[in-house]
């Protein structure tokens with residue numbers, strides 16, 4: 001039987017029982033250990049609201065599809081869906097509100113916003129993946 005405090009064991013702060021270092025719960029009292037030996041859960045994969053820049057020497061990994069952004073801009077243009085998609089909430093609202101209000105102004109503002117979105121969509125599609133990520137995801141440029 002091992003003594004408490006011996007290397008390889010930790011003491012339960014609740015009842016003083018010795019437990020294995022990798023034990024998650026005290027066998028005597030049921031105390032859950034907050035141990036520094038536990039492995040933190042892996043970060044959730046997939047979509048992240050924060051831009052991930054690739055580490056030097058590693059292949060570039062983008063967070064947003066420029067194809068999706070381009071198609072949103074070209075097909076849904078004035079509604080600003082592409083700006084929302086790229087995380088530019090303020091820009092998206094500008095498009096959305098501008099287009100709706102534009103309907104009361106003979107549709108001229110809506111048409112202008114639609115043309116701007118069309119140009120943005122084409123720009124998204126023609127630049128490289130890395131350039132798209134840097135310009136339109138990280139810096140959130142309009143053009």
Ligand SMILES: [Zn+2]
Nearest residue numbers: 012015026029
């Ligand atoms: Zn215990």
